[in-house]
Amino acid sequence: MDKIIYIVRHCAAEGQSPHADLTTEGIVQAGKLADFFADLKVDRIITSPFVRARRTADPIADKKGMYFEEDSRLAERTLSSHSFEDWLLKLEDSFLDIHLKYEGGESSYEAMERVCKVVDELPDGSRTVLVTHGNLMTLLLRCYDERIGFPEWQALTNPDVYRVRVTEDGAQVERIWKEEALQ
Numbered sequence: 068m069d070k071i072i073y074i075v076r077h078c079a080a081e082g083q084s085p086h087a088d089l090t091t092e093g094i095v096q097a098g099k100l101a102d103f104f105a106d107l108k109v110d111r112i113i114t115s116p117f118v119r120a121r122r123t124a125d126p127i128a129d130k131k132g133m134y135f136e137e138d139s140r141l142a143e144r145t146l147s148s149h150s151f152e153d154w155l156l157k158l159e160d161s162f163l164d165i166h167l168k169y170e171g172g173e174s175s176y177e178a179m180e181r182v183c184k185v186v187d188e189l190p191d192g193s194r195t196v197l198v199t200h201g202n203l204m205t206l207l208l209r210c211y212d213e214r215i216g217f218p219e220w221q222a223l224t225n226p227d228v229y230r231v232r233v234t235e236d237g238a239q240v241e242r243i244w245k246e247e248a249l250q
Contacts, residue, residue: 070189070232073107073196073243075100075127076227080119085142089122093225095212100226101126103244104196109133113185114198114240115141123226124198132158135198140181143200147172158202175206186233204229211238 072119078100090096104127112135114124124135151157161167167174168183182203189195204227205208205220211231228244 069232070186070191070195072186072189072231072233073104073109073194074204074207074229074231075115075123075196075198076223076225077115077119077123077198077200078226080225083143088118093119094122096226097123100228101130103228105130108194109196110194111136111232112188112196112198113138113141115139115143115200115203117142117200120198120200124196127196127198138185140185141197141199141203144175144178144202146202147189158220159217161224162205162220162226175209178203178209179206184208186210186231201225201227208240212240215240 078096079090080187081087081090095232100123109131112124112128112131112133114120114135115135115172116137116139120141121137128135146154146158146161147169149169157169161175185197186207201223205215205223208219208229208231210217211233226241226244227242230241230243232239
C-alpha cells in the first residue's frame, strides 16, 4: 500500500483567478522547482487546471520527459461566492470548523473529500507529483495529519513542497521544500 505523494503549491502568480499566470519571478521559481525534482523518482504529474498550477507543472514535466495530467479536483477551494473584507478571519474559522460553509463556497470538509479521492485512486507503489493551491494543499495535508491547519497554511511559500508517504501503518507528512532552493 506504500505510495509517495509530492504535494506542490504553485509558484508566484499574478492573482487568484483561474486564468492568472505566473509572474516573472514565478517562471524562474518553476525552473528551480523542476531542478529540485530532477533526481526524485516520479511516475505521474497531476495538476490543477488553473493556469498558474499548469505553468508550475510544465517545467517539471519537461525536465522529466513526461506529460502532466489535469484533474479539476485539484482546483483551489472556493471559500465563498462573495468577497469578504475579513476573508482571512473567515478562512481561519473554516479550519476551526471544517463543516463551516459560506454562501456559494465549499466547506473544508467538502474540499478534503474531493482532494483525498485523488490520492486514494493512485495505485500502490506510485510516486506522484500533485500541483495545487495553498488552501487545498493544506486541507490535503490535513487528511493525513489532523494537526495541520490555519498556521500551516500561513507558513506556506510559493512554491512549496510536502512529501506524504502513505503506508499500511498511516502516513508521514514532511515539508521538503527549502527556501534556499530559490537562491
